[in-house]
Amino acid sequence: MLRNLQFLTLWQRRLVFFLMFGGILMALVAVTWLLARGALIGGERVQGVPLSPEITVRELVALPGDDAYPAAVAAGPDGTIYTGSYKNGVIWSLTLDATSDESVTELPHTRDGIGAVNGIAVAADGSLLVVDQEDSDPRTAGGDVKRVTAEGVALFAEIDDAQGFVAPNDIVIDSLGRVYVSDPGRNEIWRFEADGSGGVVWWVAPDLAPAASGSTSARRRGLTGLAYDATRDAIIVTDPEYNEIFRVSVAEGGLELLYQHGTRQRPPGFDGAVVAPDGTLYVAALGVNSIARVLDNELEYLASGFRGASDVEFVAPNRLIVANFDQTSLAPVIVPLFAPQLPFALDVIEMTAP
Structure with a gap:
């Protein structure tokens, strides 16, 4: 082959060179990608482990399909557990005695009526109130709150301004039935009446000096996780950007900083x-x-x-x-290096000393 190259024109020889060089480069890239992907994905599926002898951890149930991506979980007063897919919008229900994906029930109409489940109450x-981010691509913006009943899926609430929801994340309901939704894209907590009307900005986190948060420069907050504290009639708010947790009184608006990570190692990156x-x-x-x-102001890691x-x-x-x-x-x-460790699943932590 090399002997025949002398009979080719200059541009033909250059073409052959670039094809050979490109082929070798692509082969090196492919090998590097396979090695990196194998190292990042790993071999065995990771399982949660307890950090105390008083704690046990086990898989509760595997979820159907390879696109479940359960971002949220909620439980009803009867013990029924609900979770949903951030990828395809499906809501599933199950009980604590679930043993396989066959004991997981897909709620009708959710696959077609919801885009990306990010929060459930x-x-x-x-009925279920679901934060629908509409698109699982993290580069997109938008969303609303849907109500899921036996009859179907309907719009429950949205922000009625030019911007609307940017990145709605979590949702909780207080003792009067009012609904709170976090939006880290707007860095606001919105409140709606029990029927979904009357949406208002309910709370915005105070600005802190960089030194107080362990940062050398100011940066955006990310008000994300919500929980309702019935013992104090307050809303818990997590901020994974500053790694802080707030408690905000529903009646008075009083603020209490429950946790501030500061400059400590291993920032927790709070979510739900x-x-x-x-x-507790x-x-x-x-x-x-x-x-x-x-x-x-301390974190006791359980698992x-x-x-x-x-x-x-x-x-x-x-x-x-x-x-x-x-x-x-x-x-x-463009080239995915990570893959989910299938099957997707919910885990259960059991505490012998709650």
């Missing part, structure tokens, strides 16, 4: 939260894939090693349900 009438009936606060630390209890611990729900008498979001593969890159 159970209303007093048994839940308050147990006795007032539990948070999902998505940044370190762990679940923690908040006590006196770790989850596959994207984005939300947590309390189920009496002593259980925490964990959503394994496994969201890394949703990053908008």
